[in-house]
Amino acid sequence: MSVTLIPVGMLKEYVGGQARLELATGPTVREMLEAVGIPPTLVAGVLCNDLLVSKTYHPQDGDTVKVVAVIGGG
Amino acid sequence: MRLYADNAKCSGCRACLVACSLHLFGENNPKKAALAIVPHFPAPGTFEVRVCTQCGRCAEVCPVGAIHQNDKGAYYIQPDECTLCMTCVDECPEGVIFSRPDVPYVWECDLCGECVDVCGPGALWIAE
Amino acid sequence: MLYGYAGQILRVDLTRGVITKEPTPERVMRNFLGARGLGAYLLWTEVPHGADPLGPQNKLFISPGPLSGTLFPGAGKMDFTTKSPLTGGYAGASMGGMLTAEIKYAGYDSIILEGISPRPVYLYIDDDTVELRDATPYWGMGSFALEKRLKDELGEEFQIATIGPAGENLVKYACINHDYGRQAGRGGVGTVMGVKKVKAIAVRGSKGIPIADMDEFTRVAKAAYRACKEADGYEAWTRYGTMMVTSWCDENGALPTRNFRSGSFEQGANIYAPVFREKIVVTDKGCFGCPTPCGKYAHSKKHNIYVEGPEYETNGMLGSDLALGDIEDIARANQLCDELGLDTISTGGCIAWAMECYEKGILNQEQTGGLDLRFGNAQAVFALIERIAHREGWLGNLLAEGVKQAAAQVGQGSEKWAIHVKGMEQSAYDTHSATSMLLAYMTADVGAHHNRAWAITYDLAVGRDKVVPEKAAKVIELQHIRPLMDTLGCCRLQWVELGMSLDFYAPAMTALTGVTYSWQDLLHISERIWNLTRMYWVREVAGFGRVWDAPPPRFVEEPAVGGVTDGKLTSPEAAQQMLDYYYQQRGWDANGIPTSETLQRLGLAELVRVMP
Numbered sequence A: 001m002s003v004t005l006i007p008v009g010m011l012k013e014y015v016g017g018q019a020r021l022e023l024a025t026g027p028t029v030r031e032m033l034e035a036v037g038i039p040p041t042l043v044a045g046v047l048c049n050d051l052l053v054s055k056t057y058h059p060q061d062g063d064t065v066k067v068v069a070v071i072g073g074g
Numbered sequence B: 001m002r003l004y005a006d007n008a009k010c011s012g013c014r015a016c017l018v019a020c021s022l023h024l025f026g027e028n029n030p031k032k033a034a035l036a037i038v039p040h041f042p043a044p045g046t047f048e049v050r051v052c053t054q055c056g057r058c059a060e061v062c063p064v065g066a067i068h069q070n071d072k073g074a075y076y077i078q079p080d081e082c083t084l085c086m087t088c089v090d091e092c093p094e095g096v097i098f099s100r101p102d103v104p105y106v107w108e109c110d111l112c113g114e115c116v117d118v119c120g121p122g123a124l125w126i127a128e
Numbered sequence C: 001m002l003y004g005y006a007g008q009i010l011r012v013d014l015t016r017g018v019i020t021k022e023p024t025p026e027r028v029m030r031n032f033l034g035a036r037g038l039g040a041y042l043l044w045t046e047v048p049h050g051a052d053p054l055g056p057q058n059k060l061f062i063s064p065g066p067l068s069g070t071l072f073p074g075a076g077k078m079d080f081t082t083k084s085p086l087t088g089g090y091a092g093a094s095m096g097g098m099l100t101a102e103i104k105y106a107g108y109d110s111i112i113l114e115g116i117s118p119r120p121v122y123l124y125i126d127d128d129t130v131e132l133r134d135a136t137p138y139w140g141m142g143s144f145a146l147e148k149r150l151k152d153e154l155g156e157e158f159q160i161a162t163i164g165p166a167g168e169n170l171v172k173y174a175c176i177n178h179d180y181g182r183q184a185g186r187g188g189v190g191t192v193m194g195v196k197k198v199k200a201i202a203v204r205g206s207k208g209i210p211i212a213d214m215d216e217f218t219r220v221a222k223a224a225y226r227a228c229k230e231a232d233g234y235e236a237w238t239r240y241g242t243m244m245v246t247s248w249c250d251e252n253g254a255l256p257t258r259n260f261r262s263g264s265f266e267q268g269a270n271i272y273a274p275v276f277r278e279k280i281v282v283t284d285k286g287c288f289g290c291p292t293p294c295g296k297y298a299h300s301k302k303h304n305i306y307v308e309g310p311e312y313e314t315n316g317m318l319g320s321d322l323a324l325g326d327i328e329d330i331a332r333a334n335q336l337c338d339e340l341g342l343d344t345i346s347t348g349g350c351i352a353w354a355m356e357c358y359e360k361g362i363l364n365q366e367q368t369g370g371l372d373l374r375f376g377n378a379q380a381v382f383a384l385i386e387r388i389a390h391r392e393g394w395l396g397n398l399l400a401e402g403v404k405q406a407a408a409q410v411g412q413g414s415e416k417w418a419i420h421v422k423g424m425e426q427s428a429y430d431t432h433s434a435t436s437m438l439l440a441y442m443t444a445d446v447g448a449h450h451n452r453a454w455a456i457t458y459d460l461a462v463g464r465d466k467v468v469p470e471k472a473a474k475v476i477e478l479q480h481i482r483p484l485m486d487t488l489g490c491c492r493l494q495w496v497e498l499g500m501s502l503d504f505y506a507p508a509m510t511a512l513t514g515v516t517y518s519w520q521d522l523l524h525i526s527e528r529i530w531n532l533t534r535m536y537w538v539r540e541v542a543g544f545g546r547v548w549d550a551p552p553p554r555f556v557e558e559p560a561v562g563g564v565t566d567g568k569l570t571s572p573e574a575a576q577q578m579l580d581y582y583y584q585q586r587g588w589d590a591n592g593i594p595t596s597e598t599l600q601r602l603g604l605a606e607l608v609r610v611m612p
Helices: A009-015 A029-036 B015-025 B057-061 B087-091 B114-118 C026-032 C035-046 C099-106 C143-154 C189-195 C214-229 C234-251 C273-280 C312-317 C327-340 C344-359 C378-389 C393-399 C403-410 C435-443 C456-462 C469-488 C493-498 C502-513 C519-540 C553-557 C572-586 C596-601 C605-609
Strands: A002-007 A021-024 A043-048 A051-053 A064-069 B002-005 B036-040 B046-050 B067-069 B075-077 B124-127 C008-013 C018-023 C059-064 C078-083 C090-095 C110-114 C121-126 C129-134 C159-162 C176-178 C182-184 C198-204 C281-285 C295-300 C305-308
Touching: A002 A009, A002 A029, A009 A064, A021 A029, A029 A064, A043 C234, A051 C234, A051 C273, A064 C234, B015 B114, B015 C214, B046 C281, B057 B067, B057 B075, B057 B087, B114 B124, B114 C214, C008 C129, C018 C129, C026 C035, C026 C519, C035 C059, C035 C078, C035 C090, C035 C110, C035 C469, C035 C519, C035 C605, C059 C099, C059 C189, C078 C099, C078 C189, C090 C176, C090 C519, C099 C121, C099 C159, C099 C198, C110 C121, C143 C159, C143 C176, C143 C198, C143 C327, C176 C189, C214 C493, C214 C502, C234 C273, C234 C281, C234 C295, C234 C312, C234 C493, C273 C281, C273 C295, C273 C327, C295 C327, C305 C327, C312 C327, C312 C344, C327 C344, C327 C378, C344 C378, C344 C393, C344 C403, C378 C393, C393 C403, C435 C456, C435 C469, C435 C572, C456 C469, C469 C493, C469 C502, C469 C519, C469 C572, C502 C519, C519 C596, C519 C605, C553 C572, C596 C605
Parallel strands: A002 A064, C008 C110, C121 C198
Antiparallel strands: A002 A021, A043 A051, A043 A064, B002 B124, B036 B046, B067 B075, C008 C018, C059 C078, C059 C110, C078 C090, C090 C182, C121 C129, C159 C176, C159 C198, C176 C182, C281 C295, C295 C305
16 A cells, blocks of 8 residues: 655755655655655645645555755745 | 647746747747747746747648658748748738848747757746 | 747827837847747837836837747736836736737737827737727627727737726726636736727737747757646646645745734635635637646636636635735625736735724724724625725825825824835735745835745745845845746746746757857846836836845734744845845845946946937
């Protein structure tokens, strides 16, 4: 049962440049981020299958979760 | 083959028109393009894209046989054969044959695909 | 041949009704590029020292940039520059949509409005035909009502910019509206257009833009479009636009709530992007040439209105800052501001201040004209927006002057919660605990606006309360890159939001103009413009210096109340230390004035010596 986590842009720096990570289901997005070393405060948007969800969301098997930082704001 | 457009995806940016003019005329001038963006504002607040469907009506009605098909199968007006009678312009069901006072022929889409390349939302594509 | 430019400048003497055309000055364009840069240069050289912003000596410089109207991502921006009636200093406002391209196709690199028209007019431009036409029948109309009317009368292909009643009534933060949803918002650019009695500008252009190396320009441009389309964050950005950051700001204590009392809003979840998208969004709407449309055209069934928005700033300033937690109410407030021609940010800032005064018993219901001006009262907000635009009633008229003047008049300590810098109301990022962003607001050249530098992620990444030279360096770097886009006549959001490489810009400019530009060349010009606008303040405002860069008292005296930044603030010493680092790195003296060495290095020494 796995989830694909895609850190977008500068967030890749926190996972050694990896573009995709395969993680087990169960944790919330926030917990997954903490586990892989991406500071949740930097993540502005969590997109599960391209729809915005909150960091308390529990990704399901097969979900693709993109996490996006706000580099430069409005 | 023909160009398709999904109105729901069009954001009205007109990049397609500029890419088209660069290809057809070597000019950065969206007023010299072979497709049209029609805004419907303030209500309902959507964009309409008019593209050539390659129906062939223009070739049927051209009185001097100036409209041929290129190697992609797209209908095109041969510039030096066009007499500017405007019959094809009037007869085109999509209104996508264009003319201007400073151009000595009318023109239409040649299926180059440049517009598809610059459309961010993917509102344009070429298919059968 | 001036490749990349239209070749002419249009000068409109409104007092005498005389229109002239001049060749675009090549040397000025080489040194200042266009749009914001041209505006800054012309403001310095053509508006005399001490000019009254509302008088005939002030001018409104309306300028596209070299990239405007070309095949380049986001090539849809233009600049409006003037002496600000709101602040008394430099005002430069950026506007998207379609107009910038149309002005270049008509053949102009700038339109200069001078003097004051004896009667309401609109400027009609159809390629070489330029006329001042009677606008008396249109005076009093709403912005988009007039846009529709002019498109019906002149033709849909005309691009229209208008002022609403707020500009006519000289509200100090009146804006200019265009394309059913885009604005030149801040600093009172609409006020200047209104005092000059120019109700609208209508433009149609049919010419091409000359490009020096067509093949190379097209190659670079197409690669840039491809990079945008392939960006990882493309779907997210296009689906939600800037509204996407609402939840993040809320979670990080940056969402202004109840007049910047705190950075988190208890009803925030009701105004996040997914709610917005689901409830009211109709179309993703883009500016000229933009592959990454941020505009969200919306229809509110509750209020039966259409509006392009709200975007994040308006969501903050007319939403959480006023404690409005219904996205449809925020959309309605947005639409009212647009139609009436008011900058949504300054309007929200003024109303929030008034709400706090009311809460504290400093304003009573007689002074509010019967409005129950509690935080969260949407009906009161709608009514007050109308009154501000029409200068109706004591409070409407007071708030029309801006929060700094309003607080100065009312006194009773209300200056403490007037959230502004240099007289411009702060935009939608609470800065109790974000020292780079606070510095950005303190030093932006128009007043408290975020468009010059946005550094909150940087604050969070390195430590939000840290007071270190690196933060000043970051703000300076952003203040060079972001306004450079305003100078090139294109949007910054392809880079800012999607990470489109900055490496595209110099090759594009080189191929477009035939002049070799490196990225460093472009940044150098941007730094030059930054110092010129700084010198404009020095020239125009007696005693200008460090004291004018002071932060709003709230962030250095009153801890945030509730939310993630509860109890936090930045000390006044820390704010001044940030300024010390900033001035040092900028090559300014301890009072924040550019030194003569800095002006020399930037090629400004001669220009700033001349006082017209």
